Each structure stands twice: as C-alpha cells, then as structure tokens.
Amino acid sequence: MQSDYTDLWESVIRYMTEAGWRELTGKRRGFEQSLFDHCLVEVDVFLQMAPILAEPKRWNLNDRAIELVTVALMAHDVGKTLDEWQDYVHGRRSWLSDVNRGLTAETVSSLYTALGLEDAAPEINRIVENCINLHMRHERTAANVVTAILNAPPTSGDRWFSLAELVYHIDNLCSIGGFLGALDYLRDPRNPFAKHLDSAHHQVALRGVSSVMLHRAAQSAFEGLGWGPLLYFPEATIYIRSKSENPPLPSQDDIRSQLADVLSGSFGGNVAELVVGSPTATMLPKRELFDASEVREYLAVAGRRIGRQSFRKKPAEGRGAAKGRRQVVAEYLGVPVGEVDANALDLHTGRIADAQPEMVVFKFFKAATGPDFIGRDGASIAAKLYDDWLGQDAWTELQGMSTLMPARDMRHVDRFWNLPGSKLGAPTQTVEEIAPDRRLELLVQALAATLGRVYSELPAPPSRAALAADMASSFIVDLLAPASDRNAMELAREQLEAYAASKPFMGRVVSNARYLCGVCNAGFTSGTEARADFLEKPESHTNRAVSHGRFGKLVICNVCKHERLLRQLLLNARAQEVLVLFPRMMIGQDAGARLMARATDLYSLLYVRMMGNSDDPDTQISLGLTQQIAQKGMGRHLYSLSPAEVAELFSYRASEENRRKRRRELEKLLKDEYGEDLADANDEWGTSFESWEAAVDAVVADEVEDARDLRRAVYGLRPRLGLVCQTPNLVLMPLADPIGMRDESDTDGALRKVFVEVALALALDCAVAVVDDSQSFSLEDPEGVAWMPPVGPARRLLGDLLERLERRSSKGAGSRGGQRARLATADWVPLVHAERIFNAIGAASLVSRATNYSDRTDLYQVLSAPTVGHVVRRIEQASDGGQVAPYHLPALRKLEEVLA
Amino acid sequence: MRSLIFVRAPERTDLDHFAPQVQKVRDAFDRYLDSYPIKTARTKTSLMGPVGKVLSEVRSGRWDAESLTGYALNIHLMNPNAHGFIGQEAREALHEGVTALTELIGGVPPAAQDRLIDRIDYGLYWVRRRKAMEFMEQVQREFADFLRRRYQNAGALNQAWGVKGRDQVDDFSRAPYPSKRGKRYSQGNEQLRNDVDIYWQERGEAPADSEDDEE
Secondary structure (H helix, E strand, O other): OOOOHHHHHHHHHHHHHOOOOOOEEEEEEEHHHHHHHHHHHEEEHHHHHHHHHHHOOOOOHHHHHHHHHHHHHHOOHHOOOHHHHHHOOOOOOOOOOOOOHHHHHHHHHHHHHHHHOOOOOOOHHHHHHHHHHOHHHHOOOOOHHHHHHHHHHHHHHHHHHHHHHHHHHHHHHHHOOOOOHHHHHHHOOOOHHHHEEEEEEEEEEOHHHHHHHHHHHHHHHHOOOOOEEEEEOOEEEEEEOOOOOOOOOOOHHHHHHHHHHHHHHHHOOOHHHOOOOOOOOOOOOOOOOOOHHHHHHHHHHHHOHHHHHHOOOOOOEEEEOOHHHHHHHHHHHOOOOOHHOOOHHHHHHHHHHHHHHHHHHHHHHHHHHHHHHHHHHHHHHHHHHHHHHHOHHHHHHHOOOOOOOHHHHHHHHHHOOOHHHHHHOOOEEEEEHHHHHHHHHHHHHHHHHHHOOOOOOOOOOOOOOHHHHHHHHHHHHHHEEEOOOHHHHHHHHHHHHHHHHHHHHHHOOOOOOEEOOOOOOOOOOOOOOOOOOOOOOHHHHHOOOOOOOOOOOOOOEHHHHHHHHHHHHOOOOOOOOOEEEOOOOOOOHHHHHHHHHHHHHHHHHHHHHOOOOOOOOOEOOOOOOOOHHHHHOOOHHHHHHOOHHHHHHHHOOOOOOHHHHHHHHHHHHHHHOOOOHHHHHHHHHHHOOOOHHHHHHHHHHHOOHHHHHHHHHHHHOOOEOEEEEOOOOEEEEEOOOOOOOOOOOOOHHHHHHHHHHHHHHHHHEEEEEEEOOOOOOOOOOOOOOOOOHHHHHHHHHHHHHHHHHHHHHHHOOOOOHHHHHHHHHEEEEEEHHHHHHHHHHHHHHEEEEEEEEOOOHHHHHHHHHOOOOHHHHHHHHHOOOOOOOHHHHHHHHHOOOOOO | OOOOOOOOOOOOHHHHHHHHHHHHHHHHHHHHHOOOOOOOOOOOOHHHHHHHHOOOOOOHHHOOOOHHHHHHHHHHHHHHHHHOOOOOOHHHHHHHHHHHHHHHOOOOOOOHHHHHHHHHHHHHHHHHHHHHHHHHHHHHHHHHHHEEEEEOOOOOHHHHOOHHHHHHHHHHHHHHOOOOOOOOHHOOOHHHEEEEEHHHHHHOOOOOOHHHOOO
C-alpha cells in the first residue's frame, strides 16, 4: 500500500471495529467471513490495485477517487448490519437484499467525517451511495440504474459509473470462494481487470511447516520479478502487476533456490540437543543436522545425558532380570558376586557412577566416527588417532560399546583414567584423580580435538550447509504452480504402480524396495524408518496392515522426514501439536501483514514469559489451563483483545506454595554448586551479595548471568511454542506440549483446544485449528473460525450445543431444520456462535472441579448435562455444605445459554 | 433362503423438539413458586414445594390436570408459612402449569417421559435456585449499603462488631449476608445482632434463611 493511504487504512479498521463489524457475519457460502473481514479484504485489494489503476493509461484515478472508492468498498455491505439480514444469512428467515437504500443514505452522510477525511460534498456522497446501491447484480435493474443516474451529480458525467463498476467487480472478485475462481475472474476479458492487470499465482500442496517456507520462497521469487501479492489463500497466492507483454514468471528452480535460502536462514539456534540422542537408543538420531564445527557442544550435551547419581540410586542387589550394583561391580572386576564385599561395592559404585557421563561421551564419539557416518577412510584415521591416545586396541574396544553396560564400559573408561594427568595438562598423577566435572570437561576437549583432526582430513566433513539444499529439493515437490506441466493420467498411473509395487515391502525395511509413504501416500524408493522421534506411535500410525499384512516398521519418504526434522529444528524439540492460523478463506496484503504482526507480537510476549526473560520466572504460559484462562477471559470482549491481553490470558503465576518450593530448590542448588561458600559465588559472578537470600533474590530476578542455567532448570524455562510466520497464507505455532491435561480424555482435550482456538480466532481475525503432529494440514475451507478436532464425542457435543444455540437464536420462528442439521455435523465453530462456545467451555471448566466428576471427562460431563439444574444438584451433592457457592453463579448463567 | 426380516428401530426422541412446551410448563410453575412462601431453602425438595410432588406424581399417569392441581393446592395450604392462603394468580399459574404438563406428557412416547420430566424438574430447579441466589446477592448488597451508611468505613464497623482476623470486613462490598441463623449472628456481639435485626425490620420482611425447617 502506498504510504499516503496508511491513515485511511487505519481509519477504516477503526471504524469497522467500533461499529462491531467483526462480530457480524459477512459471508457464509462454503466459507465464512465476518463483515469486517469481507469489507477489509475488498479495501485491501483495491489499495493494492490503486497504484496501477491510477496510471494515466489505466483508470487514471486521482486521490479523491481512490478515497471515494475506498469509502464505498468499506460501506458497500452496510445493509448486512441489519438484524434481519443477519437472520437471513444464518438461515433464520427468507432472502433479503444486502442493499438497503435508506440505511445507505443514512450511513454515507457521516462516513467521510468518521474516517477523518475532508468533509465530502453532497455530490461525493451521492456517488458513494450509487456505488453501494448498484454493487449487486440483482440491484442493477433498469429502474435502479435510472434512479442512480438521476441521483448522480451532473458534473461527474459518467465517471461515477466507472467507480461503481470498480466497486461491483472488486466485490465480485472477493466473494469467490477459492483462488482459481478469483484468478479466472481477474483474467476474464469481460471484466475490467484483464485489460489493465497481469495476474499470476503460486499454489502449494499443504504439508506443514515446510509449506510456510515454500510460500515465502515463492512470494520472494514473484516479488523479485515485479509482481505484488494481491490475495492470500491458505494454499495459494495471487499476484498482479501492470499489464505488459510477456510478463516474466519465476521457474521452479528460482523458487527452489529461494527456498534453500529461506530454510538456511531459519536454522541456527542450538541444535545440539537434537543431534545427540539417548545412550539407551541411538546416539546420533539426526545425522543430517550434524555439523563438524559443533562437535564440542555435542560431546558436552552427551556428557549431560546421564547424571552421576543414576548408578548410585540403583539397588545393591538385583531383582529378576534387573542387575543390582553388586552384580555390575562383580562383572567389572571379573569376580563372582559373592566376592564383592561392602567396601568394594562402595568404592566401585562411586567410580562407576562418576564415570557414567564419560561413558556416554565415548559412545557419542564412537557414533561420530563410525564408518557408516564418515566412511571407511575417515574411520581408519579416527582409529589410528584413538589408539595413539588411549593405547593399542582401544579403538577395537570402543567399537564393542553398545547400549549402556556399566561394567563393560567402565573398563574402557579405565583406559582414560589410567592416563597420566600431565597428558591432559593436569597436575595429578593419573586422570582418575582429577575432579569429575573437570575430568569430563577435559575428555570433551580431547575428543573434540580428535574429531576435529579426523574431519579435517575428510574430503567433505559433515555439514548442515547441505541440508537446506537437500530439504529445498525435497519440498519443491509440493509446489503445484508454477510447475512443469505434468500429465494427470501419467501421474495417476505412476501412483497406481507405486501402490501395487509397494505392497510386498510394506512394514519392512529391505534393500531395493518400493514404498508408499505412510504419511503423505507418495511413492518412493529411498526413505527413512519412522521412529517415535518423528511420529507418534509409528507402529500404529497407519491402518494399512489390514490390507498389507503385519506392520513391523513404517518407512516414510524423505520429504516427510525433512518436514519433521524442520519442525524439530524450529522448536528444538518434537512438536506435539501445531496451532495453525490462516485467513478466513482469503486475506489481502495489508490485512495479512496485520495478522502476521499481531501473531508475532503475541509470540514475543509469550516468549518473554516462557523463557523467564523478566524478573518473575514464576509467571509462565499455558494454553491448557482452561479454568485460569476462563477466569480472566470470560466477560471480556474477545474481539477487542490486543496481543498483550491475549498473552495475559494464557499466562499464569505459580501458587504461593510452588513459588516458595522453587525458591528453596534454587537456593539449594546454588549452595551445592558453590559448596555453601557465598564468597566463591560472589567471585565467580563478580557480585558482592552479603547473604544467600540476597543472592537468590538476584538470581530469581535474572540479574546474575552466570546462574541462568540453574534458574532455567529450576523454573523449567524452555520454549513451549514456536512461531513460523513468513507469509499470511499460514502462520504456525508448533507446540512442544499438547493442549490438555495429563491423563485427560481426548474429548476434554478437544474441548480445551476449541476454547483456545476461539480466543485466538476472535482476537486475531483469522481461522484457527490445532492439529496433531501427524495430522494433515489440508483442512477443508474454513466454514467457521475454530476447527473441531476429529474426536467423535467432542464433535457430537459441540454439534448439539451449536444446534441448540441456533434454535434459540431463531426464537422459534420459521423452519430452519437444514441449518440446524448442518451445524450439528459441522467441522468448524461458526463466528456467530464462537463467543458463546468459548463462554460455555470456560464456564464448564470453572464449575467442573466443584461437580467432582472425574478429571478425565469433567468438561464433557458438565457440558453434556441435560440442564443447568443437573449441574447445580451435582455441585450441591459434592459440596460439604450442600450448597452452590455464589461465585459459581456467573459460570452457571453462561451454561444456561447452551444447556437445555 | 429365508425371507429377510426388516425391523425399523424407533428413532430416539429429540427432547429439544419439545423445548417450547417445556419452557411453558417451567414458566407457569415458576410464576406459581414466586408466590410460594419458601424461596431460599437449602434442599431441592423444599425449594420446589408442591411442584416437586406434581412432577413426581405425573409420572404415574393416574392423575388428570384438575385432580393433580387439587393435590398440589392441598400441599401448598398445608405449609404453615402459607397461612392457609394462596393468591388467585398463583392458583391460576399452578393450574396452567399442571395442565400444560399433563398435555405435554400425553403427547410424548412413554420411553421419553422420564427424561422430559427430568428436564422440566431440573430446569425449573435451576431457575428457582438462581432466583434464590440472586435474591441473597441483592440482600447482601443492600445490607452492605446499610452498613456503609451507618459506619462510613470498614474499620469503624469492625470495631463496633468487635471482630478480628478472618471475621473482619475489609471492604463493605464483602459484608456478610445478614443471616440470623449463622454462627456470626449467634456468637456476635450485641451491636452486630442489632444491625442485622434493624436491617430486616427496615426491609419489612423476615430473613430468608430458615425455611427448610418450616416445610
């Protein structure tokens, strides 16, 4: 948008917000938009087109004309603000035109002033009225057109009709439910746009986080060639530019190259936690992320994978198949169990326990130098260096280390501990005598140096730089347009063949196999076995076993693997669920930028809390604490919440008891760390605290940089959600923790998700869905604002509530059976009932504890009660005094809106 | 081959379909209960008065509207607080409710009757309980205003009542409900009891917190 119109744009948003248009339905025809969304997208589209249309050889629009059309577009559907029209759009009454001449005249007379524009002359207002009154085809009757001609100021000639045409066509363009239809409309030579504008689009098959990156890459490629985005849809973007001969289009290669840049820019951060696996499973689960320059961090992380207390806590004697410490020590010493006396047991328990972090470091070193990772030549170099350092056959012995086997591993650690201290620059006789922490540090240092030497001799040391290009090559298959022409028949034949050929290999990992991806159904020959790290319960992810026989292992294609890897890279953990924010069908460029800005603001505010970047780490965030959110959110006007207020809704402060507990824990850890010596702590921190209490206060307030790790550990400060926000097509927030309480039923979990979705959807003016990590992002076009998770009982319950709300809205007038039946089986919570559904779920959470229903299903139980009286009786029966507390009254009143 | 036997399972009755009639019954009974002497009882039985009995008896199908209304009237008049009187409007509302109820039950499949009566019963119970709670909220607010006029600030009130610790009133909006049955009243000092008594005298009605015993 040209900066000249920024004020007008802001005024339009303010006017519509104050008029309550965000709460009114504007479109409900296969998709749903509020009146605010619908009018805003039209204003937005016009302001994007305005610079082109203002060219003298085009429409030659001047500033006054641009203002006039903007005002007319904003108010073109003012007739939809009438209750009667709202009843019509919700199927509660018969058809009613959205043009109401009386209302138009009344509204237009004050619009210019309300928008802060120079007072409109009566002639201008008459043109605006004509634009509004003729914006519908059915209103363009001969009589209405003649009336408009008579109403038009004589000085305007026929110019007023050109402007009315613009309003008419922009309204038509923005009323089409789908990008292909909109594109056809722009290109139709019968419409005015085709003469003045070139249009193009990109389309993406939605996969997940990678789709966001692909949208960004495609948009950058188009923008690089002079195209400007006009309309964003979840799966596509339409671009325009001034009409020219042979407008250039980006190729797939251009977009792939952009995608690689976007991806490499989004990596970064600390990936060591992802690279280093578990000592009891795979030490190097994501070798693609490995970068030779980061080996020291990896080894340090490996050293933290097991604590020094782990072995000490084991019982001395074994139980069943589980070995006790005595057995391990006996194995280590190579003597019968009976010969391990109490002294030997204590001595070697301590030694083995202290050595365990070092064992894991050795294991990681083994994985990082394996021939399958760096090739035979690289492994030979490593073998030589290793033997030179720890003695002959040390390398062979290292190869024998598998999962954690303390007795066997200890013998290998002994090689290291028996080295003279001087070899590591320590003043001790042997390495064993060095303090455990320092010894671990020296081991990491030594092995990192060895790895550095090994990698330096490799022609292509492991690097993450290649990953972005690999991923870009994988993800580009999701770009459907612009794309090389593919024959649909040929594609179908290939897919059929892949299906047939893959059948013998399903559920098995074998060479020369052909597979069908268990996630995206694409055929492939080279893929990856899906581990729990990538997919929730991979062994039961697909139900193909019915047709393909037993499923041992699930193999997924590299594109799906890269998608999951990308999610983990962005969150530094596996995303359990993803919050998907997308336009209500379509959104313009400036409204899209507004959505992105609000989502980013919200994320920044939540980030400060979840990472404890404030003086109060006891204030945390949670999307699953429905009761606390409801306490703050019910009674608030959700539509008018700012990002700061939404962040406040999702924040909570730990209870007094927990605050005290954490503080005590922090104090204990600090004292342990510095041996109760405050002077030591002051020396290291460069501070002068006079008491431990003052020191703890400062650490809690995040004033001691060197104690941040401890503070983070005690307060559980970590990213609980991420933000993937590149274009307005899709804004994603991957969640590290699922929305829902532990041990809760899927039904209650689904209700909590809908609760969060509604709050976000109404506050940010978008549609919201929470999808599981393994669910498809390709949801149907949003016929509402909040997606109901596919949990049968939850959908049935919400359907019943919606049906009841609709019945009450209709106040018993007319026949609306079809409308109610549609709501009862809807996938989306419609805008018109969204706030009531939010209040109902919130109210249920506020009284659920008092009802004493099972924690697993209490929300469902309350909301499925036949009447509020049943809930009241339940509370009375569960309470000591046999009465409902007065503070439950507001929540019960809210429940009354949805229960019978 | 044996002939196929087709069985058409009866569709489950959608109770929401009867929502307007249910509402009509509830409204009539609610109007009647507005003039029933007990409004804030602890138990459901007390709060619902004769209507609870009506809803219980109508399940039997043995009563017509007239006789069931007579049965309910008798229960009403037996209540000592009613002093053997029922107003014309209340009588009409009771009769209207019973008539609408018997008509409604007659038009509902037997399998759905219990659920429907349950819905009327608990729906009405919520309405009555809500009114009771709203009434008590209103009284509590009025009592707070009454105390504010008498004492101007919370400190003066606490001193006059001789209350400390958890019993203290921090803010007039948190003034207690002026119950004459609670510990606060029975163990309170003379000034506290005086204030409660004067409030109820000024209000011109008996405190609404002792009705269960009088059923």
